Amino acid sequence: MSNNAGREPMLDMFIFETFQLIEQLEQVVLNSEKSDSFDSNSINEIFRIMHTIKGSSAMMLYNDISKLAHSIEDLFYYIREKKPQNVDFSALSDIVLEGVDFIKNEVTKLEEGNSADGSSSEMIESIKNFLSALKAINSDAQESAESERKKSDDKKDQKYYISSYQPADDCKTNLFRARIFFEDGCEMENIRAFSVVHSLKEKTEVLEYTPEDIMENDNSTDIIIQEGFEIVFRTALNEEAVRDLLMQTIFLRDLELVLLQGADNSQTAMEGNKKRIVLEDEPAPGAVKQTDTDSSAAHKTSSAKQSMISVNLLKLDKLMDLVGELVISEAMVTRNPEIMNLQLDSFHKAARQLRKITSEIQDMVMEIRMVPISMTLQKMNRIVRDMSKKLKKDVQLEIIGEETEVDKNIIEQISDPLMHLIRNSIDHGIETTEERVAKGKPAAGKITLEAKNAGGDVWIIVKDDGKGLDKEKILQKAKENGLVRKPESELTDKEIYSFILLPGFSTKEKVTEFSGRGVGMDVVVQNIEKIGGSVLIDSAPGMGSVFSIKIPLTLAIIDGMVISVGNSTYTVPTTSIKESFRPKPGDVITDPDGNEMILIRGECYPVLRLHRAFNVKTKIEEFHEGVIMMVENDDKGLCIFADALLGEQQVVVKALPKYIKKVKGLAGCTLLGDGSISLIMDVAGLIENY
Amino acid sequence: MEQVLEEVFGFEEDTQKDKFLTFLLGNEVYGIDIKYVTEIIGIQSITEVPELPEYVKGIINLRGKIIPVMDVRIRFKKEAREYNDRTCIIVIDIKDMPIGLIVDSVSEVLSIPEQDIVPPPQVNKDFNNRYIKGIGKVENNVKLLLDCEKLLSDEMIDILQDIEQ
Numbered sequence: 136m137s138n139n140a141g142r143e144p145m146l147d148m149f150i151f152e153t154f155q156l157i158e159q160l161e162q163v164v165l166n167s168e169k170s171d172s173f174d175s176n177s178i179n180e181i182f183r184i185m186h187t188i189k190g191s192s193a194m195m196l197y198n199d200i201s202k203l204a205h206s207i208e209d210l211f212y213y214i215r216e217k218k219p220q221n222v223d224f225s226a227l228s229d230i231v232l233e234g235v236d237f238i239k240n241e242v243t244k245l246e247e248g249n250s251a252d253g254s255s256s257e258m259i260e261s262i263k264n265f266l267s268a269l270k271a272i273n274s275d276a277q278e279s280a281e282s283e284r285k286k287s288d289d290k291k292d293q294k295y296y297i298s299s300y301q302p303a304d305d306c307k308t309n310l311f312r313a314r315i316f317f318e319d320g321c322e323m324e325n326i327r328a329f330s331v332v333h334s335l336k337e338k339t340e341v342l343e344y345t346p347e348d349i350m351e352n353d354n355s356t357d358i359i360i361q362e363g364f365e366i367v368f369r370t371a372l373n374e375e376a377v378r379d380l381l382m383q384t385i386f387l388r389d390l391e392l393v394l395l396q397g398a399d400n401s402q403t404a405m406e407g408n409k410k411r412i413v414l415e416d417e418p419a420p421g422a423v424k425q426t427d428t429d430s431s432a433a434h435k436t437s438s439a440k441q442s443m444i445s446v447n448l449l450k451l452d453k454l455m456d457l458v459g460e461l462v463i464s465e466a467m468v469t470r471n472p473e474i475m476n477l478q479l480d481s482f483h484k485a486a487r488q489l490r491k492i493t494s495e496i497q498d499m500v501m502e503i504r505m506v507p508i509s510m511t512l513q514k515m516n517r518i519v520r521d522m523s524k525k526l527k528k529d530v531q532l533e534i535i536g537e538e539t540e541v542d543k544n545i546i547e548q549i550s551d552p553l554m555h556l557i558r559n560s561i562d563h564g565i566e567t568t569e570e571r572v573a574k575g576k577p578a579a580g581k582i583t584l585e586a587k588n589a590g591g592d593v594w595i596i597v598k599d600d601g602k603g604l605d606k607e608k609i610l611q612k613a614k615e616n617g618l619v620r621k622p623e624s625e626l627t628d629k630e631i632y633s634f635i636l637l638p639g640f641s642t643k644e645k646v647t648e649f650s651g652r653g654v655g656m657d658v659v660v661q662n663i664e665k666i667g668g669s670v671l672i673d674s675a676p677g678m679g680s681v682f683s684i685k686i687p688l689t690l691a692i693i694d695g696m697v698i699s700v701g702n703s704t705y706t707v708p709t710t711s712i713k714e715s716f717r718p719k720p721g722d723v724i725t726d727p728d729g730n731e732m733i734l735i736r737g738e739c740y741p742v743l744r745l746h747r748a749f750n751v752k753t754k755i756e757e758f759h760e761g762v763i764m765m766v767e768n769d770d771k772g773l774c775i776f777a778d779a780l781l782g783e784q785q786v787v788v789k790a791l792p793k794y795i796k797k798v799k800g801l802a803g804c805t806l807l808g809d810g811s812i813s814l815i816m817d818v819a820g821l822i823e824n825y
Numbered sequence: 826m827e828q829v830l831e832e833v834f835g836f837e838e839d840t841q842k843d844k845f846l847t848f849l850l851g852n853e854v855y856g857i858d859i860k861y862v863t864e865i866i867g868i869q870s871i872t873e874v875p876e877l878p879e880y881v882k883g884i885i886n887l888r889g890k891i892i893p894v895m896d897v898r899i900r901f902k903k904e905a906r907e908y909n910d911r912t913c914i915i916v917i918d919i920k921d922m923p924i925g926l927i928v929d930s931v932s933e934v935l936s937i938p939e940q941d942i943v944p945p946p947q948v949n950k951d952f953n954n955r956y957i958k959g960i961g962k963v964e965n966n967v968k969l970l971l972d973c974e975k976l977l978s979d980e981m982i983d984i985l986q987d988i989e990q
Contacts, residue, residue, distance in 0.1 A: 800875075
């Protein structure tokens with residue numbers, strides 16, 4: 136947290152943006168790979184993202200990232216412009232994803248406060264190789280495309296009244312077209328444009344510029360602002376030099392430089408292998424119209440995006456704290472003892488109104504923290520892709536219910552366990568293609584990832600149509616590891632399946648890169664239990680298995696029963712309470728060791744005196760004067776003895792201060808309506824420890 | 826003269842330098858580095874938390890923030906004393922961990938220049954001076970300057986880790 140605050144806002148922004156872009160990019164690549172082709176939209180998208188990353192990382196002086204982005208940009212530039220026919224899309228995706236991983240890695244380093252020291256040169260080399268291989272393959276295919284392009288070139292050239300210059304056989308000069316955009320609000324665009332023309336005239340032969348009447352016509356300023364200033368000129372300089380020259384223009388925002396006809400290129404063009412070098416974002420000639428609509432669409436989406444803002448999570452937490460305080464101080468005012476016995480009708484009316492508004496604010500703040508789970512689920516696409524490639528299994532991922540909303544904190548926690556489950560399903564569950572075909576199943580395995588709301592919980596279900604869990608093998612392995620504690624005949628199927636969730640269990644004989652080390656499933660369970668969830672397993676041999684994760688909608692609010700012991704109050708999560716009652720004298724029996732227990736419907740439960748366990752002074756020590764609350768976790772029960780039940784209420788969970796976080800039997804604390812603190816009991820911890 | 830002025834100005838640039846908040850525990854005056862202090866509040870209702878060392882009295886609700894409070898008297902193995910309206914909680918922030926120190930009363934903010942601070946005597950180990958970073962002289966009185974970080978020292982972290990296990 137502290138290093139978050141200490142980080143430069145620029146760097147913060149860079150990290151945030153880059154992560155977003157990278158995620159977007161990953162998505163685009165995976166979608167494209169799935170449909171087995173990169174359509175022009177996604178190519179443009181990739182190009183645009185790489186361009187942005189290149190720019191911003193260069194600005195932040197992260198040269199390796201910038202160089203890598205640049206080379207990927209080059210690659211996609213070629214693809215976009217040349218539209219090569221026989222591209223190995225999966226190899227292309229590999230390259231891009233590799234780049235994505237590199238950038239992700241570097242940015243993560245930055246986020247953790249380290250320096251981005253990875254070197255991308257190897258990757259750049261391989262991208263270059265790929266590009267040149269692509270070029271070599273496609274030089275043949277280019278010929279046919281070339282003639283088409285020529286046609287469109289002509290068309291466009293006519294549009295700019297330079298067709299008469301086109302056939303010029305002066306092969307020693309290059310013909311360029313540049314489009315210049317000035318920075319917003321720099322003013323006097325027409326004069327600036329004129330000065331560009333003027334400076335170009337010194338070194339080049341300016342043939343044409345639009346708008347033509349820059350100095351005379353006042354409207355030209357608007358045209359330049361909207362469409363940019365376009366110049367066509369001829370020069371002996373190469374495009375690098377021209378670019379440098381134009382880049383010197385002050386207030387330059389964007390430069391599009393197109394080599395319309397090059398000295399050496401025009402010669403090769405005659406051989407049908409014309410090469411065009413274009414810098415910056417110049418659309419393919421044939422696609423002028425299309426990109427126009429693209430850019431307007433992009434405009435639309437960007438305006439739609441503006442209604443969303445990203446907020447630092449810390450601020451949200453802070454807001455939630457403040458709202459919590461607001462609720463408390465409201466209660467302090469309206470239930471102030473000093474006004475309790477007064478007849479104040481209009482005051483109560485106003486207080487009701489206040490209470491209504493504060494509770495609305497509270498709901499709203501909670502809602503803000505809810506985000507759709509789609510990002511997390513979409514991330515799994517990548518896992519499935521990488522694994523199915525590595526393991527040579529054909530696996531499809533279907534995602535259902537990605538719009539399900541979950542608390543932000545939970546989303547962060549769920550990603551790793553989910554990844555593990557998916558890996559497990561692919562590695563252990565789905566059979567190889569041959570096996571599948573032999574069994575009469577569709578060749579491609581299928582994993583369904585479903586998220587849905589049910590009551591106060593969110594279910595995330597990972598389902599595969601693989602071979603299912605092998606009950607015998609699991610049982611045998613469990614016996615070997617001494618995990619079976621019941622007679623075999625009493626074990627239900629589900630109990631047997633749940634053995635795989637225990638530490639040190641892996642039925643896979645071979646350890647693979649992805650899973651099989653026997654850590655994993657128990658980590659999954661641990662992580663999920665940490666956020667108050669649980670894992671259920673079901674399976675049918677030959678049909679596949681289902682892993683269901685049940686997690687609470689939010690971590691921040693729980694339903695709790697407030698009990699008192701002496702002067703202290705404790706909150707017990709309602710979900711773990713079975714019942715509560717006042718025992719009759721003599722209900723509680725004591726064994727010779729002094730352990731107290733109580734018989735409820737034929738079952739014997741230990742009794743825990745809270746005042747002893749937590750060392751609290753209280754006057755109520757006789758069982759029939761207090762209350763017994765039976766709590767349960769994982770089929771284990773415990774009876775808690777407390778002074779009194781105070782009532783049920785929703786409480787906002789707060790963590791205990793850092794260094795007293797782990798007290799046995801306490802999960803956190805909460806603020807009650809009157810501002811006092813109540814400790815939240817950790818039932819699982821209590822049962823384990825007492 | 827100029828030198829003096831310079832000193833004064835240099836001093837004023839870092840307003841927290843050499844300044845100590847002093848408080849009373851019985852008859853002794855203690856001081857803590859002002860840069861650690863976030864605020865001073867009156868005593869309020871403390872929620873007890875089980876299994877903590879005796880000197881950590883529990884947690885309090887400081888405007889929605891839950892912070893632990895430590896009774897400095899008990900920490901220094903002095904006799905516990907009833908809290909009254911002079912009792913204060915000094916909220917300090919060490920390594921991003923806020924903690925409240927319960928003291929008998931807060932007196933004033935003093936500036937004690939470095940040259941007036943002497944290290945505590947190195948005598949036998951029973952002498953309870955491991956929380957004292959130095960002894961400041963102000964006119965004819967001495968103030969015991971506390972080492973805040975040692976106050977929540979490793980020893981305490983050890984104890985807490987014991988509890989965890």
